Structure formats: C-alpha cells, structure tokens
Amino acid sequence: AASACPLFAGWPGADAPKPRMRDPASVHSADGARVLWTIDNKRYDVTDYVDAHPGGRDAILAAQGRSATALFRSYHSLSDSAQAVLDRYYVEDAAPGDADYEDEWEWRSTPFHDALNRRVRAHFERKQARRERVRGGTVSTAHKAPAWKWAWLGAATVAWAASLAGFLAGSWAAMLAMPLLYWLGPSSLLHDGMHWSLSVSPRVNGALAALGGVHMEPTAWLHQHVIGHHSHTNVVERDPDLDHFTGSGGASVLQVGGGAADNAFYGFRCHAAEPWRPTFGAWKAWLPIMGLLTTVYPSMFESTEMLSRGSFLGRVPLVALSRSDVARLWLGRALVASVLWVAPFALHGLTLKALAFATLPLFIHGAVYYVFSQVSHIQPPCFEEPPEGERFEWAEMQVRHSLDWGNGGVVQTLASIGLNSQVVHHVYPQIDPTHYGELRPIFEQTCEEFGIPYHRQPSLWHALRSHVSLLQDMNRTDVWGASGDGAPAPQAAAAMA
Template sequence: MQAPKFAASRSFHQELKRRTNAYFAEAGKSTTGGKSLFFKAILLTSAFVAVYLHLVFWTPTAWVGILESALLGLIGAAIGFNVMHDGAHGSFSKKKWMNQFAAFTLNVMGGNSYMWNAKHNLIHHMYTNVEGVDDDLDAQPWLRLSPEQPRRLLHRFQHLYFWFFYALLFIAWIFFMDYQKYFKGKIGEMPIKKMSASDQGVFWGFKALHLGLFVALPIYTVGFVGWLVGFLAFAAVAGFTLSIVFQLAHTVEHTNFVVPNATTNKIEDEWAIHQIKTTANFATDNKVISWLVGGLNFQVEHHLFPNISHVHYPALNKIIRQVCEEFNITYNEYPKMRYAVASHVAHLRALGRR
C-alpha cells in the first residue's frame, strides 16, 4: 500500500513552530522531561517492582492479591503513559541511551519497542484517523471505529460491550499482535522496515524474559490458578486503561475520519491542520489526571509536537489555542474526562446504528 500525501505545508504549521520555539528560547527550558519526569519514573517503576515482588514472593490472600494485581495494572499503564511513551518519542531525556532505556520498559512488560515505534510513531502520528492506514482504527470485526468500515449487526450494541474488548487489549497485544506484525512484516497494510539482527534479538529475548517474569515464575510461586486470576486482573486493568485514554483522543464525536482522494491519494489538509481535526483533548485542568496519564489528555499538543515532553503541554496548550483562534481552526477539547467518555460512547453508538 502506498502512503497518502498531505497538502503542502502552509503558514499555520510554520506559525505554530515559530511561537513554540520562541517559548522555549524565552523560558530557557529544554524540550525534554527534566528532573521532575526522572523522579516520576523512579517513583512509578519502584512502585511497580514493589507490588510485583509482594504478589510473587509474599503471596497475599486471594482478595488482596486480586486488588494488588489490579493496582499493578494501573501502575503498569502509568509507566506506559509517562515513561515508555516519552522515551519512545525521544523526549524523556537529552541522552539517547536514557530514552532507549525508558522505551524498553515496554519490552519488559511484554510489548516490543520496535513494533511500537513503527505502529505509533511512524504510522499513527503521521496518518491519524486515516482509514486503511492508521492501524489504531482497526478493531474489526468486533468494533466499528470509523464511518468507512463495514457495519455488522453486532455493532449495534458496541457502545455496550466495548469495555470488554478494551480490557482484552493488553493480552492481545503481547501474545498475538506483536507476533502477527513480526511474521507478516506489515502493520495493517503498511510494510515496516526489516528488523536488524539486534532488533530480532531484542524482540525474542524480551518476549522470553516477559514469559519468565509474568508467567513461569508466578506459576511456580503461587500456582496456576492464583497466577491466572492475578494475571487476568492485571492485564484487564492495564488494557482498559490504555485503551480508553487513547480512544478518547481520536474516536469521539467531534474528530474527523479521513479518506485520501481515490485518484490522487492525497489528503486535502496540510499535516498540522489534519492533526487538529482528528484529535481531541480532555480534562486538561485536572492535574491528577494529567499526572497519571502522562499528559496524554493534551493529545493535540502531543500530536503536533511529539518530540516535546508531556511536562510542557500545559504551556503549549495556550500557544496552540491562540494560533488556532487566529487561523479560525476549531480546537477540540472536552473540559471533563466524563464528557469525553460520553462522547466516545455516543460515537460508538452512532456508528453501530448507521
């Protein structure tokens, strides 16, 4: 499949970059995360290790074990949002090795940073909500997320059962989707760059490490049933948390879903305007949510400047809003997270009925 092309970049994107660069120059700040993000990473990873060790080696009672497994899922998702995500975009630190180290937290938890980079950084960030290209829209046949996708009878109820499939995301990701991409050499219909020998070693080595840490060792210490219940609680909470945060950014009522021109394979908007139209923020005034989700409630800022750490998004929010207002471009934002969830449910319901 040939990737579509955007309209030529115009003054809007140039003005965004000019004002953003001016902000960092005047403030004398680096675009990376800095000490605050470093200490946040230590806090989250230490909490994850502590809960993991208590579950595996101290074997709490059943109900405490289930609660701790769910907590482990929340902490794991928070590490993904705050540490892995910035590291994968190269914005965690000025040091390349530290960014790679942060990104590799995904590998330890069972994913693969190479596949994530191809799927998320290269495809999703470039072709957001472009049907047939953005693999994040592909949940067929279970969910219809885009108007261009075929409608099935079961989609009429997708606004009721979507939470179940979101809870399955983590399990499907680490045990199926990564391997599917590896053996097909494609993400959806988009081919990916051939993996080097070291990339292959990382893929298989960390997959084996994950199976040892999260499957074999817990079965040995707590038994198969105890492991299964705990792992399902962990994976369901992590999967649902990851899913809902990313879905609120793009699959809501006021975002666009784009199909390239059938003849020219072009998208009518320039890239920056396309990102504005296909992305939405939520609860940007809620500091607790912003801290937990690593600024991914500032999704517009992230998509326009993915190489800038999320710790700077509140400041960029004001700049981007002002530029959008001057260029008469609608800026999508939900003031409360519950409003964004309601809009996502309404989006699923509408797509299921037409």
C-alpha cells in the same frame, strides 16, 4: 530458497542473513536497488549520517524505505538546521505512482504549522534563556522532561518494581496495584522514550522505553504508534489504531478463514468507513471485552504477528530488522509470558488465585489504557476530511483529528501520562508532556486565527461520554446494518442528523 523460519516468510530479506545490528546500506528492494529515505517526495541517502544523527540510530532508521515527511517535519519542527543537513544527501525525486510518493497532505504551503512553530520555538527559547541564566549550559533541553518529572517517574517505577516483587510473593494488594503503578511509570517511559521526548540522549530514551516493554514490544510500538498512528492519525487504512477493535487489520488469532477481515468474529465499529458486519450489533458486549484486552492482545499477539506478516496490522510495512531486533522481540515476549502467565501457576498451582494473578493485571492495565488512549481520537468531530479537491496541512489534520480534555494541569497530565493533551502532542511529539499545558493557549490562539477547530472536552468523563456516543451511533444495526454495505439506511441516517 524458503525462509528457515516460517515467521519470516513473505517479507523482504527473509532469506538473507540478518546482521547483528541494522546496517542501512544493506537494505535493498526486490530489484536490488538501495532503499532510501523519502521526504517531501525527494529521495535521500543518509546512510553515512546514521551514526551521527543527534536523535540516534533508531529514529533515523525508522524513516528508511518509506515516505517519512510527517516524521521529519514533526520531530525537527524546533530545529533550524535539519533541512540543510538533509539537503546534502539528496539523490532524486520520487515520481507520482511510486510506492514512496505521497500527496495526501499539503506540504508546499504550511502557514498554520509555520505559525505554530514560530510561537512554540519562541516559548522554549524564553524558557531556555531562563534556565541558562540560572544553571548555565548551551544544549537546548527546555522542551524535555524537567527534574521533577524524572523524580516522579523514578518513584513510580520503583514502586512498580516493589509491587512486582509482591505479585511474585502472592500479595493480592500488590497484584492489584501493579498495573496501575506500571501505567504511571513504565508505560510513560515507553511512550515518552519512543517519542524521544524524555531526554536529549537517544540512549537514555531507548533504555527507559524498554522498561515499558510489557505493554508493547518497542519495535512493534515504533511501527504501530510512532510511524503509523502519528503520521496518519484517524486516516482510514493508514492508522493501525483504527484496526485494533474492528478487525480490519486483524491479527489472525482472532479471525477465521485465513485472516480475511470479513470473517473476523469480534469487535465494534469506530468510524463510518468501516464496512458493516453483523458482529457490530453486539458492540456493547465487545466494548468491555476488547477494552480489557487492550494490553495483552497487542503485547503478545500483534507484536509477534508483525513478523510473519511483514507489517503492523497490514498498515505499516517493516523495512528491515536485524538479528538483535528479532531476538529482543521474542525474548521480551517470552519474559513477559513467563512472569505474568507461567509464574502464577508455577507458584500457586491450578487455582483460582493463579488464574486471577495471570489475568487481572493485564485486564486492569488494558482498561486504563483503553480509556486514556481512545477518548482522544475516537470522537465524533475527529474524522473530518478536507473538501473535495483540497488538502489539509499535516498539522491541521492532526489538530482536527485529536481532542484535548481537562485543564492541562499537572495531576491530569501525570495520571494520563500526557494523553490528556493529544492535540498538542500530535503536532509536537518530541516535547515532553509536562509542557503541553503551557502550549495549549498557543494552540487555541493559532487555531482561532486560522479558523481551525480545536476540539476539547472539560473533563475525562465528558470525553468518555462523547466517545461512547460515537460508538453507539457507528454500531446501530437499524442505521448501518439496514443496507448491509456500511452505508446508512437513508431514513435512519436522516433520523440521526
């Protein structure tokens, strides 16, 4: 039978009644088999453990039906008991060739990650001991947000709420301030809450993350950012963040001819594996346009397009959604559209003021988000691949594919919502960004010992210049367009070397 709603056509479970709350036991593959959790190419059935999971239901359900070794290893890197708990639910091994079998990273021997884990654990054990001497208590919260961070986020979020009221009242100053305050408050809540780094309470993390749902619907953000980007950072055809600007994953609203990537009429090239299109020759025009759309496009189009496609940009499959998941997504997008797009014209009529109020906040936030998010990964040294026949450790890949800028200080961390320390963040996403400055020396020492480059720039300005230089090299028509297939013309490539 056809799906009652075409938006669900083509993805697993489209014809089945959707439960109010996601029931992991009800998720089956096309052949009727239960969908399990795959860690280290071993399958586990943790259905009975979902409600007891200390990190909450959303965290453990995000790993169902996919190879989730990176998620498991990164989020449990400070735990000594997680593997023992998981072992109780072992079912079978995945076989080479299975959809959930993965051999991209070296997991059997991980001396670099092990050394980092020992040192980072010791750092927080010392902090926790000091906290317990002063305050008492036994729950390890030393790596979560400190009290002053909560005060900062509270103040920024209240200020944003006040600016929203001013926006609806027609204040130009409030309209211009609103996206900046949103970045400092709710955007940070979305990012940190969905990484479960704010609090030890999954309910608190989830509730606060919802406040950041203007920029991105939380379910879509979970698939794009937490599952996709963090597991396969800068890995071509796996990291959806590489597709926002090139059109490779491509939401159909910006494509022609059934969503084929070759027909995308926009964008610019971020990496050498992207096939060349003549459009890329106009990258200097597309860069500011796409930068301004960095908020509105994922928020309103990629989030909803995910439902019809059954995956986020074709890179991160949806395993199952409940009725409440779908309803929350649509209601959230409707609320955002009503407040940011409909309200300005309802309040100010068909005027230039209404147009400015309906566009500038999203454009300002988009520009800020583009700068802080892209300069840490779209960089010349951040696409390194291992020598032929070898594999990186996953943690090593994260370090090689990320870049830190600045000195890791408090002001830079708060202004960038922690995106100034992406090397640290990508290995330890469950740690609140306010601690990253303390961990940088540990990373520098460990990287030096293992001969792994630790990419950093002295300032945001230096990082931005390096980012733009990569885009310039990747979009040169005389180099990449000469062969027409994404390979550089030999003489031009030699000139670039």
